[in-house]
Amino acid sequence: MARITLDHIRHAYGEKPKSEADYSLKEVHHEWNDGGAYALLGPSGCGKTTLLNIISGLLQPSEGRILFDGNDVTNLSTQQRNIAQVFQFPVIYDTMTVYDNLAFPLRNRGVAEPEVDRRVREILEMIDLSDWAKKTARGLTADQKQKISLGRGLVRNDVNAILFDEPLTVIDPHMKWVLRSQLKKLHRQFGFTMVYVTHDQTEALTFADKVVVMYDGQIVQIGTPAELFEKPSHTFVGYFIGSPGMNVLPASIDGSSVKIGQETLTLGYQPQIAVGAKTELGIRPEFISLSRDGMPVSISKVEDIGRQKIVRAEFAGKPIAIVVPEDGEIPADPRVTFDPAAINIYADSWRIGREG
């Protein structure tokens, strides 16, 4: 178990990166606390897997250093770093039995056989494959195979960190919940540092204490699920987290007043915005209330998703989404008000803090 420091890491797959765009991973400078459960969240191709492989040592970063508990491990191999990693698609050794598959990482490290047996049985129990222990792994279904992959990642109890690269993609939804809660339990029990890559926000928000949102090769925000929801520091985070995502409306800002189309709102503070920046206002659909007072909107569609209704409407010429409680009324002459505390102001897509 270790504190993992990424010291100005950058990575380009090409030989000689010339411009910023050549880097598939832009500069990352971050510390993962010992025993933390982190989720790396972002769309496909945003550099999550690259970052993960750099931590595990499967990939050498083009620039920067990696430190485990302050020791430089940049040039150490995966094995020397003592990291477990679970991949997106199941990797099993199909000539071995299920038992031997799980014992493989331990036996390779010369763990004594009684200890191997104890650990393997524990994992078999956990992934619910005890009955299959003596069977060859070849005949298993995709999710059983993935459980073995997962089990091989968990079987060593002395690892510095366990990295998960979208491990539950091939597993069916019910089993996903079961396995995820087992992972959480294991995390509480042993306190491994866990980094979990996913593009599924529910998975990220339920698994992790801290979610790292990546977009286009860079980390755009690191925060608790609540922070990501309330104060998305980049319009991408606002759009990516939450369902439906945050409404982002072009706005012009003058002192503490915001003008969207013909409507003007007043903020309780004066955002400091650089000259010439593109300014936008972000408001989550949950913080817009639909009533008879406020600014006029025209409703185009109402989607009833069970517990609540999502109203698609047009506000100042732009489409917005509004979340209305299931029993909420939709007036004939609809008007909206924005919760002032939930308004975020963005300049060139980055959030402008209230403090500054």
Add this chain to the structure above:
Amino acid sequence: MNKTWNNKAWFMVLPVLLLVAFSAVIPLMTVVNYSVQDTFGNNQFFWNGVGWFSDVLESDRFWQALGRNLLFSGIILAIEIPLGILIALNMPKKGLGVPVCLVLMALPLLIPWNVVGTIWQVFGRVDIGLLGRTLDALGISYNYVNNVFDAWLTLIVMDVWHWTSLVVLLCYAGLVSIPEAYFQAAKIDGASRWAVFRYIQLPKMKRVLLIAFLLRFMDSFMIYTEPFVVTGGGPGNSTTFLSIDLVKMAIGQFDLGPAAAMSIIYFLIILLLSWIFYTVMTSSDEQA
């Protein structure tokens, strides 16, 4: 569900039937025909039953030739399969080396059998051949014309030179199809180079290896052109394989009956051995 039966559809398979009949069934049946009859010329044949078969099976000549075949196939398989795997494992996986290696590997396969034979026949000659002269100059006695061991050595080296590439190419195809994640997982699991080979690469190559093994077995068991060109079956009868013996019998001595019987026995042996190998090598698949 009611299916419409239309027996006219059978006419659709007629072309294939004719093709197979003329290319395989009819020639094979002429051989069968010869094998059970005897003739004294003038196109007059009379029934001989299984006489030729028992003659062939009782002759030492047949069993000795069969023994040579089995020994030859055994030796070249024992060399070409491991060597092919070893070369395939060490071939580059990406970059400019890939096409270069593939072309180099494919070259021997493009050379016709009799040309390969001629190349080695000349190459090994003691009077003018590069290999023969060099060995002679080094004081190593080597002469494939009158030394049994040298004759065998030449044939084996020639076959390895000619056909290891096939095993290499098949294995290489099997190796490059293994997803990168397997090797990454093996690294994470702390697997040694040997364990990676034993538990990832070898199992994934199993199918192509089976094909390589069968192709090389059948091909080497039917070897004819190269020994015919290089040694002509000699010295003595030491490199007279079944195929060479068969041609001697059929065309040299014009003993059509025994030759036909031997052809059929030869064919059945190859069929039987291939079936056994295939069954044994695929049986472990079905247990899972």
